[in-house]
Amino acid sequence: MATEIRDMDPSRCVLDTFRSAIAQKISTALPELSVDQVYSGVDYGKKGVDFTVALPRFRLPGKVDDHAKKVISQFTADDHVAAVTHDKAFLHFQLNTSTLIRAILDQIHDLTHNTASGNPEYGTNTTGQGKTVIIEYSSPNIAKNFHVGHLRSTIIGGFLSNLYKICGWKVLSMNYLGDWGTQFGLIATGFEKYGNEEELQRDAIKHLFDIYVKVNKDAEENPEVRVDAAKWFKRMEDGDEEALKNWRQWRALSIKKYAEEYDRLNIKFDIYTGESEVSKAVMDKAVDRLNDLGLITDSDGAKIVQLEKYKLGSGVIKKKDGTSIYLTRDIGAAIERYEKYKFDKMIYVVSSQQDLHLRQFFKILELMDYPWAKDMLHINYGLVQGMSTRKGTVVFLNQIIGEAASVMHDQMRKNEEKYNAVEDPESTSSEIGITGVKIQDMAAKRINNYTFNWDRMLSFEGDTGPYLQYAYVRLVSIGRKNPHLLPLPKPAxxxxxxxxxxxxxxxxxxLLGSYPDVVKTALKTHEPSGVVTFAFRLAHAISSAWETVVVKGEEDIEKARARMWMYESARDVLGQAMRLLSLRPLERM
Ligand code: ARG
Structure with a gap:
């Protein structure tokens, strides 16, 4: 039977206790089923139902209806499970409300305020303990534009890094820069003519891009330029220090600039590496190996790896002049990373436009018999249309950040009164703007394409980033508005x-109780959208409670405190979910 034993850890997810109580009851009534078996079949119910068990999944001999009736007739309520009903072969369970509320709020409290690490831990788990994952993402190309594909990789990759971390993995987040290839020969050629040290120091990313554009134009008019460029790059590949000197500086300055921009996005890399760092030796060895395996054909001096057998076409792996290309470097880089980090898993967050490339490259490693080839995972995502600013097309990451901030700033200024009350409108609008961009990006399944829309993503209405920040701020403000209730007594x-x-x-x-499961599901699907959906469901549930579950104006101080405890727990969990999504929850706005 296809049952998956779900790991159970009530110390991190107290709903596990309730699921297991349900499993016990069913297993007692139907002894042919073990508690474990049933446990993995206890699912969240539809509206109004806490948990549902679909009996047919167990494929028991006899009539399913009879089994259901048997469970119902033997059922006795206890302090965990209050009631059961059945709808044909589906058993619907209601939990005991006071035990439920008490258990969940206590757990959130403990795992937020009483942890050994001193950090909030509600929602975290230990399933990855002792394991290392490399998550490679963002990976822009120096001297080329930072396109939406890179932005999506940055956002999704940042989320995945946080996700693996809170699941106990040791995470190495890695930026694999496009810092090698013939384009650097071109820039080197162009730099002699257009380079300017001052501009380079001020904004290396922009200056190198400008040179790249200009020299490409030159090359269109004069084919000699490309010949020169190829010669330059060949010298670089051969390790000619003179040819490498400028390149080194360009790279360092670009990284410095990128790091500042990532910082604004709340994204951090443990390792900046790049195509340039892959050693020639490991690539040569790989090509030899593929040759021995009979996978290489020669075309006019260029080496081509044949993967037709696997319906993966073919790919150049070494150029005529002996220089490496993208595919070769990816193969070499993976081998070196395994040697160095002995990862248990390596994730590449790269656009679905490169699906074929990734499949070729994973296949090649598998054919080379690396046992760890099976531990590589491509996390892909769809296209984004229409990302431009009011000034025109976007070329650089700082333009996206700047536009998000300024559109948001204009938006906030429309409400003069509110705007004047904000302490630091510049940084607040920038933070809300970035939240808008990220939420729009993570709201749907990764593979979906979407159209970039500033107005929609930066509106305070609908399921947007600004709305989420607002929901959080409102929760934070309860404490400020009701100082007479603070400090809250201890939970008991x-x-x-x-x-x-x-x-x-x-x-x-x-909902708060389900958050640890939301995290676990995200780890299986690698989809940020489930976490986004959770955050909005929570925000909506809270907004519909404001009118009836009041704190301010409640004269019974005991009641007011209980409610405040709930709102503060909601604030803590919403904050955790937002941080998981790489957002910085605001305290005021
Ligand atoms: N720099 C590449 C690009 O912009 C993305 C790199 C993706 N990672 C990889 N290991 N191939 O297209």
Missing amino acids: DIDIETLVQSQHARDIVF
């Missing part, structure tokens, strides 16, 4: 009865 001294009585409160708390 808070009377939760008022929460038990409120369906709104129960909905919110149940």
Whole structure:
């Protein structure tokens, strides 16, 4: 039977306790099923139902209806499970509301304020303990434009790094720069004519790009330019120090600039590497090996790897002049990374436009018999249309960041009164703007294409980044607005009865309880969208509770405190989800 034993850890996800109570009951009524078996079949229910078990999945002999009836007739409520109903072969369970609310809020409290690490840990798990993952993402090309594909890789990769970390993995986040290839021969040629040290120091990314554009134009008019460029690059590949000197400086200055921009995006890399760092020796060895395996054909001196057998076409792996290309470097880089880091998994966050490239390159490593080839994973994503600024097309990352900030700033200024109340409107609007860009990017399944739309993503209405920041700020403000309730008594001294009585409160708390599962699901699917959906569901549940589950104006101080405890827990969990999405939750706006 295809049952997957879901790892159970009630110390991190208290809903596991409830699932296991349900599993016990079913297994007692139907002894042919083990508790473990049932446990992995306890799913979240549809609206109004806490958990549902679809009995047909167990393929028991006899009539499913009879099995369901058997469970129902033997059922007795206890302090975990309150009731069961059945709809044909589906068993629907309701949990005991007071146990549920108490258990979830206690756990959030402990894992937020009483952790050994001192950091909030609610939602985290230890499934990755002892394992190392390399996550390679962003990886722009020096001297070329930073396109939306790079932006998506940066956003999704940043999320994945956070995700693996909170699941206990040791994460090495890696930026594999396009810092090698014939284009550097071109820039070197162009630099002699157009280079300017001052401009280079001021903004290397921009200056190198400008030179690249100019020299490409020259090359169109004069084919000699490309010949010169190829010669330059050949000298670089041969390790000619004189030819490498400028390139080294360009690279260093570009990285410095990028790091500043990533910092604004709340993204950090442990390792900056690049195509240039792949050693010639390892690439030569790889090509020899492929040759021995009979996978290489020769075309006019160029070496081509044949993967037709695997329906993966063919690819050049060494040029006529002996220089390497993209594919060769990826193969070499992977081998070197394994040698150096002994990863348990390596993830490449790269646009689906490069699906074929990644499949070829993974296949080649598999054919070379590297046992770790099976531990490589390509996380792809769809295209984005229409990213431009009011001034025109986007070429650089700082233009995207700048536009997000300034559009948001204009938007905020429309409400004079509110705007004047914001302490630091510049940095606040920049942060909200970045949140808008990221949320738009992560809201749907990765593989979907979408159209970049500044107005939509930066609106405070609808499921947008600004709305999410607003929901968080509103939760934070409860403490500020009700100082008479603070500090809250310790959890054991808070009377939760008022929460038990409120369906709104129960909905919110149940959602909060599901957060550790949201994280686990994301780890399986590598989809940020599930976390985004969770954050909005929570924000909506909270916004529909404001009117009825009131704190301010509640005269019964015990009731007010219980509610405040719930809102503060919601704030903590929403904050965790936002940080997982690489956002910086704002305290005020
Ligand atoms: N620099 C490449 C580009 O801009 C992306 C690199 C993706 N990573 C890789 N290992 N091939 O297209």
